[in-house]
Amino acid sequence: MKKIRLLVIEDNRLLREGLTAMLKEQKDMKVADSIGTSENILQKISALKPNIALLDLGLRTQNSLQVVKSVTKNYSSTKIIVMDLVPVHEDILEFVQNGVSGFILKDATVDDFLHTIRSVAEGNKVLPPNLTDSLFAQIVEYAIKGPKKSLLLKSVIMTKREKQVIELIADGLTNKEIAEQLHLSPYTIKSHVHNILEKLALHTRVQIARFAHTSEDFDKAAGSISLIED
Numbered sequence: 149m150k151k152i153r154l155l156v157i158e159d160n161r162l163l164r165e166g167l168t169a170m171l172k173e174q175k176d177m178k179v180a181d182s183i184g185t186s187e188n189i190l191q192k193i194s195a196l197k198p199n200i201a202l203l204d205l206g207l208r209t210q211n212s213l214q215v216v217k218s219v220t221k222n223y224s225s226t227k228i229i230v231m232d233l234v235p236v237h238e239d240i241l242e243f244v245q246n247g248v249s250g251f252i253l254k255d256a257t258v259d260d261f262l263h264t265i266r267s268v269a270e271g272n273k274v275l276p277p278n279l280t281d282s283l284f285a286q287i288v289e290y291a292i293k294g295p296k297k298s299l300l301l302k303s304v305i306m307t308k309r310e311k312q313v314i315e316l317i318a319d320g321l322t323n324k325e326i327a328e329q330l331h332l333s334p335y336t337i338k339s340h341v342h343n344i345l346e347k348l349a350l351h352t353r354v355q356i357a358r359f360a361h362t363s364e365d366f367d368k369a370a371g372s373i374s375l376i377e378d
Contacts, residue, residue: 152269155198156182159207185210193223205232220247227268250274313340318360
């Protein structure tokens with residue numbers, strides 16, 4: 149049986165050693181090496197030619213996204229699985245667009261962890277389980293085919309009221325303050341916020357505010373959003 153050759157890239161020594169020990173117990177896997185970030189990752193991949201590199205998203209001394217770009221450009225036969233506690237949607241999209249094949253949450257079960265590795269080895273792309281049935285999963289699937297993230301906003305149908313709520317959240321207003329300004333009940337505003345989170349595949353109000361401030365400036369991004377009446 150041909151084993152899946154793995155390279156573990158994790159700068160937390162305890163976690164790195166624990167992952168390595170667990171993976172070595174799998175009959176269909178072989179850990180070619182496990183390294184921190186003091187070593188040259190590209191040299192290791194060139195020498196070891198792993199089928200899969202398990203990469204910590206939050207490396208302290210290197211930019212993980214830059215590592216992904218370099219690996220996919222120079223060593224396309226090595227698939228990359230990114231590990232993180234709770235990756236935000238923006239990170240997932242950016243990493244997938246640059247060639248990552250899978251994500252493993254660091255609180256995943258052992259079975260989920262091993263299943264992800266085996267699925268990626270077979271040529272599949274694997275998102276965290278809690279995202280597989282979401283709008284965001286569909287957006288990632290769409291993004292893999294080429295369009296940039298800004299173009300994805302064209303498929304979002306948003307009401308004028310929701311656009312107002314986004315602008316006021318970006319200004320730092322609470323639900324109660326937004327309700328007073330728009331002459332609506334706090335419950336109605338809460339519902340709008342929930343809908344905005346769903347439509348933009350975000351998790352928190354902070355992410356909504358960041359969207360408004362950083363998506364090529366909100367006014368420009370909003371121009372590409374299809375608006376309908378309340």
